[in-house]
Amino acid sequence: MKLQSYVMGAWVSGVGKGRPVVDAVRGEPVCSVDATGIDMVQVADYGRRIGGAALRAMTFHERAAALKETAKRLMAMKEQFYELSFKTGTTRADAWPDIEGGFGTVLSYASLVTREFPNDSVLIEGDMEALSKNGSFVGRHILTSKPGVAVHINAYNFPVWGMLEKIAPSLLAGMPVIVKPATPTAYVTKAVVEEIINIGLLPEGAIQIVCGSVGDLLDHLNEQDVVTLTGSASTGQALKNHPNLLVNSVPFTMEADSLNCAILGESVKAEDPEFQLFVKEVVREMTSKAGQKCTAIRRVIVPHALIEQVAEALKARLAKTVAGDPALEEVRLGALVSAEQAQDVRAKVEALCGEATVVAGGEEDMPLAGLSHNAGAFYPATLLRCDEPLSANVVHSVEAFGPVATLMPYHSLDDAVELARMGKGSLVGSLFTADDQEARAVILGTAAWHGRMLIINSDCAGESTGHGAPLANLIHGGPGRAGGGEELGGARAIKHYMQRTAIQGSPTTLMAITREYHRGAKEIHDAVHPFKKYFEELEIGETLVTHRRTVTEADIVNFGCVSGDHFYAHFDEIAAKDSFFGQRVAHGYFVISAAAGMFVHPAPGPVIANYGLENLRFVEPVPAGTTIQCKLTVKRKIKKAQRGDEKPNGVVVWAVEVTNQNGGPVAVYDILTLVERQET
Incomplete structure (x- = not known):
């Protein structure tokens, strides 16, 4: 039996004689492996043009959902892969990290993306960088999918996990893959890829597999492509010095066997x-x-x-x-x-x-x-x-x-x-x-x-x-003879297949590009309270400026009694005077509690619950007599997948700024709320 490759939407056989592969336990023939005659230029182009375009049209969460369901279905088929794995000489216990560990790695990546990445196709990294005195010119870093193809050259020892630990971050990054399995165990890798294709949740062209030599494929890669290798140090060094990879600065990651x-x-x-x-x-x-x-x-x-x-x-x-x-x-x-x-x-x-x-x-x-x-x-x-x-x-x-x-x-x-x-x-x-x-x-x-x-x-x-x-x-x-590269690594592995770009411009323009509010961008004001709006109705940059409130001595005393926080800076006049503050001040948590009371809308509405608080900073002390005001802005929206019978919802991240009577910030932070969606 000649092992077929899946390229350009079809299973095809090489035209050569093929290299025989035998059962490692009994020495019996298993298959032959050959990819002679496959047009590698067309294979790479198909991945970029068909698979890449489809993946880039999906959000991170959509890619994660497809991979998660695919891995769950593969897990249900695990016994057939164990049977094949015995032919490679591997015990069931030793095959467990490869087979179930491989599927588990995909599930781990999918969960990571759902938790930490936006439901968008662009990833924002770090905070906004102020590049001018008055804040009209700012910078931000974004990561976008490379419009290339990732070529994964794998070792024979982990035919399932070795493939999946590479393709999961690639596909989540929006980059299609060409899998080149090692010949001695290619039949196990091919069996998994065949089931992935049959499951049909990934876009056509997102994954191709070449069983046999990739021929002149590396000659036709460009600066948008990526090559990864797991294998021997000698093979890695030869590929790392491939003339076309050097000329086009094609990213190359090697994980080599080490002592x-x-x-x-x-x-x-x-x-x-x-x-x-x-x-x-x-x-x-x-x-x-x-x-x-x-x-x-x-x-x-x-x-x-x-x-x-x-x-x-x-x-x-x-x-x-x-x-x-x-x-x-x-x-x-x-x-x-x-x-x-x-x-x-x-x-x-x-x-x-x-x-x-x-x-x-x-x-x-x-x-x-x-x-x-x-x-x-x-x-x-x-x-x-x-x-x-x-x-x-x-x-x-x-x-x-x-x-x-x-x-x-x-x-x-x-x-x-x-x-x-x-x-x-x-x-x-x-x-x-x-x-x-x-x-x-x-x-x-x-x-x-x-x-x-x-x-x-x-x-x-x-x-x-x-x-x-x-x-x-x-x-x-690892470094040195281990290859000098990195694989896996959570979000870092996904970012390896993306391009990091520093963008500069006005806060409003950057807000339009990133779909995230930046301080200084144009705000949207509406007579309707934002807590009365559904997820779809809220716009990035939509802002509520609240009424004012003067903090009193009674506020400080009452909050201390309710919370049990009798820290000297709030209750000991003499100690507070000798301290960093110079006088008694309100509790920081009172300030954000008071702010919540100022910006919430008390009546039932689309806001379901408070989901968390991030990036809290207390900027200035708030002594009794300070008049505070709050500005609440829609910073980012994250559409969540619907689970079971729960109401469809999404997470809205609000930028909160609490200011004093002089307009200076006393507290800045983000709050997250679950907001009901009208669409299913």
């Missing part, structure tokens, strides 16, 4: 819980996905005094690890992805043995549960030991991308830090210690060489996601 480390703290004793936590985590990282993880622990850095005990503990735990058919529940070590990969790991172990010795594993033959003979790509969990790591080179530069790790001792904490640095850049490092000062010293000494660092002790181990588990709201990437 990640785990450090056992100098303060840890063999009887401490951190010792066993360390041993357990190292073995888990060696055997999970058969060690085929870009985040796997490759260098095990331990105090010299404990190296023998650590070695014996690791050997004992590895000896209990059952290898074999990954479909069996008792199996914890599956196959490598291919026979070629197994040969590569064996060759790399031989190279490492120039500086290290084998402590456990490394044998040619190994017992396999559920299999009568080794027709697949199995390799034993292998622990090496390098006794002079500070003078070594190979153990810090050669990676056996399989169930292999090297144990190395250190004589001082400074040595441990130096060994961590010798990896020349890692995606993740972990430290096991209960000594917080030791943790600070190690982290500050090694952080610049790592994209993510994990500190484990008995306090957090029970809920820790582990060394090798990145989360969608955290940066996942």
Whole structure:
């Protein structure tokens, strides 16, 4: 069976012979992969012209809703993906982060966008910048969707999550994607993409997949396109230096395999819980996905005094690890992805043995549960030991991308830090210690060489996601040989696929562009109180100026008695006189409470509830005798998706400014209200 690609709205087959892909467990043919003959110029153009235009016409929330529902439906189909994943040599437990973790990552991104992004197609970043004395010329930063296509070149080890953690932020940013899965596991990626297409909630052209070589695709990308790669450092360097990418300054993000480390703290004793936590985590990282993880622990850095005990503990735990058919529940070590990969790991172990010795594993033959003979790509969990790591080179530069790790001792904490640095850049490092000062010293000494660092002790181990588990709201990437790029990272990952632009002009013009009120912009005044208007009827810039109110001594005393706030600045005349204020003043929260009483409309209406308060600043003190007035302006509107039987509504953000009798601000803030919509 030849694996098809989905391009330009159709499933197509390459015209070449194709590269055969076999079952990693039993060596049986699965498919062949080939994309020869596909016009990559047309593929890129289709994504930009059809998929990109449709995505950019949607708001962030609409994109999030489509992705959320798609992920939920994929989750309901998960069993078929697990069945396919067994053929890659992966156990169900190891496939869980890939399959359900992949769908969960999409759900996480969709929820983030619904919470933090506007229901619009433009993202406003930061506050307005005043660029002139009188405020008639101001600046703001916006992010808009790039009218290009994102090319995602993925590694074989996470065929589902590896794709979804890239396409989710791309599509949410309004950028269509071309997925290029790694050949050995392309059939798993293709199966997921096929179901995404069948679900049909994403616009046509938003996602295309090329199963096989992308040919001359990179030759035809431009400054609006983006390329991301997860894979080997050598492949990354070759692509990073592609002439067309350099000439057109095409953004390129690389996440490369790295020699990640785990450090056992100098303060840890063999009887401490951190010792066993360390041993357990190292073995888990060696055997999970058969060690085929870009985040796997490759260098095990331990105090010299404990190296023998650590070695014996690791050997004992590895000896209990059952290898074999990954479909069996008792199996914890599956196959490598291919026979070629197994040969590569064996060759790399031989190279490492120039500086290290084998402590456990490394044998040619190994017992396999559920299999009568080794027709697949199995390799034993292998622990090496390098006794002079500070003078070594190979153990810090050669990676056996399989169930292999090297144990190395250190004589001082400074040595441990130096060994961590010798990896020349890692995606993740972990430290096991209960000594917080030791943790600070190690982290500050090694952080610049790592994209993510994990500190484990008995306090957090029970809920820790582990060394090798990145989360969608955290940066996942690292410096140096790890690629020098960043993936995931919450809102930052989405912004990676957008263009940040500084816009300058009058407050009124910027308000029209951003659909957000800027101080100094033209205001809209209406005889109808804004709290009597439905969501659709309110206009950005619509303003209510309230009546005035003089703050009295009684106000201060009564508010203090009701709230229980008898802070000296409100009640102690002598202390207040000697203070920053110079006299007794009203409570700040009284001022905003009084302001609410001035601008609300008491009768029932479209305003459902107060939804929150943001960016509160008390600018000037308010002593008794101050006359305050309030200005309430519609700053931003966020249309919310209707849930169940609730009334359709949206969030209205109001800019509030409370001023004194001299016109100076005493308090500024934003309040959020839920306002009923007339439309469904």
